[in-house]
Amino acid sequence: MSLRPPDGDDRTAFVPVLLANLLPLPGVVWLEWEPTVLVFVYGLEVLLSLLLASVKALFAQRRPPSDRESGVLTLSDSRLAEKRGSVQPVAWLPPIFIRNVPFALVVLYVTPLYGLFFGLFLLAIADVGPELLSTSVLASVGALFVGQLVELDGQYRRRRQYERVSPYAAVETAARQVFVLIFVVGTLGVALGSTGMLVFVVGLKLLVEWAAHRTNRADDEPSRFIAWFAGPSEPDDSEASVRVPSAAPTGRVRPDRSAVVRNALFRAATRGVGYLPIAGLVWAPVVLSLAGLLESSPVVPLGVVALVVLIAAAVGVQVVVYFLVYGTLEYQRRGEHLVAYDWLVEEPQWSTRVEDLRDVTMANDRFTDRLLGTRTIQTTTRDEPERNRLLGPFADPGRAVDALELPLEAVALEPMDRRLAVGAATLVGVAILSIVVTTVAPGMPDAASTVAGLAAFVLVVIALGLWHQAFPDGE
Known part of the structure; x- marks a missing residue:
């Protein structure tokens, strides 16, 4: 597939973005905006551009590169990024590739952090007042966002740019631009002051937009500096198709959906516990600072609601x-092969000869299997490189083994060490309780909250270690 954009003059494609970026400048000349207001406008527009990058990533058709650790964003451990197939909700939009979902999500995780940083930066360099939410300011932000939407529809959708980018390039491009903005603003912002930052932010925004535009042109070879701004280069996206025997399936079985959902909930909860102390250390000072700055008592309960949401x-x-x-x-089971077929996208995901499976056993380290009576089969396939595969969870593991004719005899699980499991749960409970008490208790010094957060983090780390050791396969 050619990497050259469609024929035609695309020089006018940059005009809507240029005009949208220059539109807030009259606010300084005629509406007597403070420079801080314009910095706020451009900063909020960058946040909106991150959200649009998440949308772009969903429709990108090139496969993501295998090396995703050299950029600003990393996404090296995601099974979903290997998923084959796509869905097309409506006919007038390109198909959405399931493998692109993790790339869109990583941007959504980064966006609140950027918003928090930029808000704290504005508080540091100037007195922020209600003028930031005036009609003229919000109209300028809306104009910038509309300009980005016009560029998204014209350049990305109508000119089919999504066919020439990967989801990693879509999000990495936006991340690099934001990274440069945050780095320079964080190091030079206070020293330059609001007026100096006004000049810098306007120039940097135009440079970034022009860099992205130049690299999309067919007749230009951008410099390394411009190319870095515009995102990573795209490797060859060729992919070998999954070889599936033509024979009809002699046996088929699907995982228990309710068990999959419950296992996902438990997995998210156990992983999220490790981040709670860090989230508490960030959330508490931010909410308390806003409550003091705005002199508003509802800030704390609203902050609690926002955190829960x-x-x-x-x-x-x-x-x-x-x-x-x-x-x-x-x-x-198709002849001598075991095939994993995705019914949502109607495409096989992998296929292997049953005789090539190694170490076919029951997974002993899944708590939800013990709780629900389901079973998950684990094995290693002789791919290049070898891959660890999970099959299930199955409500009737004996039937699954028979239907797929797997070389597995026993479906019972080895017993877990309940003492270690109870100890781990107790430590997590103590950690959560310490954070809640030091956060909501009146008159609690800030030092106590900090110490409680650090202690909770240590307790959670110990608890996770005990939890893994409680299972027979734990290490």
């Missing part, structure tokens, strides 16, 4: 991602 959303996203990896598979 964010945690619930993060857990929900993890459940959906996990279900897309394991919950949409159907395992088929």
Whole structure:
């Protein structure tokens, strides 16, 4: 597939973005905006561009590169990024590739952090007042966002740019631009002051937009500096198809969907516990500072509600991602082959000869299997390189083994060490309780909250170690 964009003059494609970026400048000349207001406008527009990068990533058609650790964003451990197939919700939009979902999500995780940093930066360099939410300011932000939407529809969708980019390039490009902005603003912002930052932010925004435009032109070979701004180069996206025997399936079995969802919930909860102390250390000072700055008592309860909503959303996203990896598979026995077929995208994911399977055993380290009575089969396939595969969870493991004719006799699980499991749960409970008490208790000094957060982090680390040791396969 050619990497050259479609024929035609695309020089006018940059005009809407240029005009949208220059539109807020009259606010300084005629509306007598403070330079801080314009910095706020451009900073918020960068945040919106991150959200649009997440949308772009969903439709990118080139496969992501195998090396995803050399950029600003890393996404090296994601089973969903290996998923084959796509869905097309509506006919007038390109198909959405399931493998692109993790790349879109990583941007959504980064966006709140950028918003937090930029808000704290504005508080540091100037007195922030209600003028930031005036009609003229919000109209300028809207104009910038509309300019990006016009560019997205014209250059990305209509000119089919999505066919020439990978999801990693879509999000990495935006991340590099934001990284440069944050780095320079963080190091020079206070020293330059609001007026100096106004000149810098306007120049940097135009440079970044022009860099992205130049690299999309067919007749230009951009410099290394411009090319870095515009994102990573795209490798060859060729991919070998999955070889599936033509014989009809003699046996087929699907995982238990409710068990998949519950396992995803438990997995998200256990992973999220490790981040709670860090989240508490960040959340408490930010919310308390805002409460003091705004002199508003509802800030703290609203902050609690916002934190709960964010945690619930993060857990929900993890459940959906996990279900897309394991919950949409159907395992088929076709002749001498075991085939994993995804019924959602109607495409096989992998295939291997049963005689090439190694170490076919029951997974002993899955708590939800013990709780629900389900079973998950683990094995290693002789791919290049070898891959560890999980099959299930199955509500009737004996039937699954018989239907797939797997070389596995026993479906019982080895007993776990309940003492270590109870000890781990107790430590997590103590850690959560310490954070809650030091956060909501009146008159609690800031030092106590910091110490409680650090102690909770240590307790959670110890608890996770005990939990893994409680299972027969734990290390």
